[in-house]
Amino acid sequence: MTRREQRSPLSADDKREVWGGFADREEEYLDEVEQRWGGSEAYAESARRVAGYGRADWERINRDNAAIEARIRELMAAGADPRGTAAMDVAEASRLHVSRWFYPMDHEFHVNKSELYVRDERFRRGIEENTAPGAAEWLRAAIVANAERVRG
Numbered sequence: 001m002t003r004r005e006q007r008s009p010l011s012a013d014d015k016r017e018v019w020g021g022f023a024d025r026e027e028e029y030l031d032e033v034e035q036r037w038g039g040s041e042a043y044a045e046s047a048r049r050v051a052g053y054g055r056a057d058w059e060r061i062n063r064d065n066a067a068i069e070a071r072i073r074e075l076m077a078a079g080a081d082p083r084g085t086a087a088m089d090v091a092e093a094s095r096l097h098v099s100r101w102f103y104p105m106d107h108e109f110h111v112n113k114s115e116l117y118v119r120d121e122r123f124r125r126g127i128e129e130n131t132a133p134g135a136a137e138w139l140r141a142a143i144v145a146n147a148e149r150v151r152g
Contacts, residue, residue, distance in 0.1 A: 008050055010058065018058040042103040049102060061101050068093050069130040072139060076132045082141035088149055091142035107147035114140040 008015065037043040053061075071090045080087055095110045105113070116123045117136040124136040131139075 008053055008058075010053075010055060014055050014058075018055060018062060042105075042109075045103040057101075061097075064097055064101075066130070068097060072131045072135055076135060076138055082138045083145040087138070087142035088146040091139065091146040094139070094143070095146070107150050110143050111147045114143040 010018070033043065068090060071093070075086055075090060091110075095105050095107065098105045098110075117127055117140050118124065127139060128135045
């Protein structure tokens with residue numbers, strides 16, 4: 001699949017409305033993603049899926065993600081243990097969201113990806129911007145606990 005075929009069919013105006021600031025840096029982010037993961041099956045699958053998403057799809061993706069973020073905020077504000085059932089459930093919702101919209105993500109992949117949440121400042125900002133300070137570590141702990149729960 002060529003770079004042009006991987007692009008979202010959204011207009012520039014629609015991208016700005018549904019992606020916010022990401023739209024202004026789309027080329028930069030696409031270059032980085034391709035450099036980091038361009039040879040992976042997950043990249044190919046995500047590119048294939050995204051190429052077909054229209055505005056309604058992105059609005060749904062954003063709504064679903066906002067609900068996950070709201071739940072993280074609620075749980076953290078309540079002092080929920082990130083290894084507790086409610087936290088593991090929101091971690092699972094996060095994993096399923098990625099699997100539904102972008103690429104299949106098993107629990108081990110989710111654990112590995114969660115390392116980026118705490119090590120890469122941009123991932124951290126992306127998570128904590130709409131949740132709470134410390135959410136990167138909290139969510140990582142919930143993801144690890146969820147993976148352990150599934151393994152039995």
